[in-house]
Amino acid sequence: MGDGDIHGGGSAPSGIVVRQANVDDARALLPLLAEHRGADEPDEKVDRYRERLESLVEHPGHRIVVAEADGAVIGYAAAQDYGPAPHRDWSIARMHDLWVSPAARGRGAGTALFAAIRDWAEQHTRIRVLEWQSLDVAADFYRRLGLAGERVDDGEPRERYELSVHLPTRS
Template sequence: MAGVEVRVATRDDLEALTALLQRWGSDDDPDEKVVRYRERLATNLENATHHIVVAVVDDAVAGYAAAQDYGPALDQDRSIARMHDLWVAPVARGRGVGTALFEAVRDWAQREARIGMLQWQASDVAIDFYRTLGLEAEDASQPRADFALEVHLPGRDD
């Protein structure tokens, strides 16, 4: 996407990501949730089972996505990965940032030969975004608040 750079997050991104989360909240002082988020993010950046990417627009971090490889179940050879977060700052929405972040996570899952499925749940406000990517919940009867999605990666289904 022109104007959007997506790259693997580093410890140098901690402050920018923490600031994004803080602005996402309602007040200017870091609350306990923001402090816990920063601590978990710092730990997950060092964890090989986690994949965290940032989107940079106009030289500033404008969003991020975080996924985790849970490994295979005892009766399977393939892993299931879960996308925990995909968030774009309001000022960067509608510029392809969310799509670029989603594609980066999907590409990571496809590159990792052990991952057979990428799953996540969409918040009510994000459902329409995922539909623009051509994705639908597998169970159309689900309430909108539980819009669970998964992508079966090519050649990896049981």
């Protein structure tokens, strides 16, 4: 495993490396972000995220990892530690994105990316809950990981699910 690798050949599927993103990866992720969100979907939040991506890859409260195959970035996952609330000494982390290019799906990159984010949250001693939302198109992926969410009925045309993982308490 090279410097910054999170999962090498033993933990990730053959040929896929998952590692923490860097500033150069932020530039490579822009086309993936554009593909993730169709060009016909105006979303100011995603546009602001793109603008800040280079600073977020180095921000200590964020964890952004990339999956590579054959030297090309094929997917990414991004999470944020929100920090503890005033009434508790532990925090909740939110996974903002987990996405793999459609051409690279089915090879284990998504599972490896999720494992990298979960490992980060479990090793980050004050995070006790990792939560995220998923569109219905990803529900089967999370079910295969043994995770099921609650449907969010917010009037959106696409089904969305709220998911969370409670992490082991560390001393």
